[in-house]
Amino acid sequence: MTSLATIGNELYTGKRSIDFIGRRRTWFAIAGALMVLSLMLVGFKGLNAGIEFKGGSQFTVSGTETMDQQLAHDVLAGLGEGEPPRVSEVGGSSLRVQTSALTDEETQQVQEDLATAYDVPVEDVTATFVGPTWGQSVTAKAVQGLVIFLALVSVVMAAYFRTWTMSLAAIGALIHDLVVTVGVYALVGFEVTPASVIGFLTILGYSLYDTVVVFDKVRENNANVLHQKRRTYAEGANLAVNQTLVRSINTSITGLLPVASILFVGAFLLGAGTLRDISLALFVGMLLSTWSSVFIAAPLEVTLRERQRPIAKHTKQVLAHRAKARATDVAAPDGADADLAPSVADLGVGIVAGQHLGHDAQPKRKKGRR
Incomplete structure (x- = not known):
């Protein structure tokens, strides 16, 4: 291989x-x-x-022994038919709960309910509010x-x-x-x-x-x-x-x-x-x-x-030069005169993209003065 x-x-x-x-x-x-x-x-x-761009309330439950996200969804189910909350794990013992913007009373109630659901002190449930203007x-x-x-x-x-x-x-x-x-x-x-x-x-x-x-x-x-x-x-x-x-x-x-x-x-x-x-x-x-x-x-x-005109003109010249070299090479008669006919290599025909031929494909570099 x-x-x-x-x-x-x-x-x-x-x-x-x-x-x-x-x-x-x-x-x-x-x-x-x-x-x-x-x-x-x-x-x-x-x-x-994310909440940083559209604003809302965020709760972080730390030190929980269970990572069951359904408990958080059950707590937030009574908030009404707003945007569904997003619950995700943060580390091995914390959960992050993001909701739409809540009032102060709703925020306090959710904190207490999350603490009860995950069996942690209320102090371990932090609440933050992010305004949409920051996002x-x-x-x-x-x-x-x-x-x-x-x-x-x-x-x-x-x-x-x-x-x-x-x-x-x-x-x-x-x-x-x-x-x-x-x-x-x-x-x-x-x-x-x-x-x-x-x-x-x-x-x-x-x-x-x-x-x-x-x-x-x-x-x-x-x-x-x-x-x-x-x-x-x-x-x-x-x-x-x-x-x-x-x-x-x-x-x-x-x-x-x-x-x-x-x-x-x-x-x-x-x-x-x-x-x-x-x-x-x-x-x-x-x-x-x-x-x-x-x-x-x-x-x-x-x-x-x-x-660009110079590049377009040069491309046409190279293709025409290449076609001429191939035609001359094919038309060369058999016999002694064939050695006198210019070949593709003699005319310097370039290497076609996708059909390179080893080191001949390399651009010729000018030798510097010593």
Whole structure:
């Protein structure tokens, strides 16, 4: 069985290749469908906003010997037909009960009833009230931070890569990751808390890191693309994606393992809490960022770049040059004169994406002065 190291070496040298760029319409269709589905889920099903965003009352029962959540539901059943309460475990001996906003009399009564139901002193049942204005402030700050982040990323990437196409493609990948992650939250009903929002914003930085690694290789492979006829810009970009594929996978696995551990500890050992809320967003977002950097960012950048006149003209020249070389090679007569006919290799025909030929696929680097 071929090892991952061997596959990575073959992908880097060009001996083995996957045509990521050539199939970009398929990846765009999948990404578009995921984003539309995510927006539909958010629109029709909605997000399970935490108490910090919509306000309400929260009770914490500490030191209980039983974790039977039905006892809390029975206590709160007499509050009327409002929004059903949410009961969750916090650690190994505490329960968190969230309800809609209650009056002072109702709050005191629920405290006493919960203490009786779980056989703990009333002092071990704490009650807090969270107003919706705090959640609105958090939301506004998160949106403000997102807008500032995207603006700064656009400027920095455009300055670093000296082209707006990579900047715009990176922003497109970031938006895809964010939208689909929110859609996953809507689908499975994860509670959205301020910790989740922090996780959403953290995703952007991780996704950007993966994209920059790919784009840096694209820029290196296509540094002098207009001065040769061996490959098109798209073929150089496809080689770059293949060369960074194993690195992206290894980086994702390395990052996902500790996040998965935190998610397991937060969800199953400690119960609902900040660890679970932030790790859920990170786990989903890190998976998506690996996908988007390979299947969305690079193909989108090539699509934008091929709309530029110099790149479009060069692509036509390379394809015409390649067709001429093949036609000449096929038309060469048998016999002694065949050696005089120019071959495909003599004309310097490039390596077709998805059909690389070992070290010949590598961009030729200029030797520095010694």
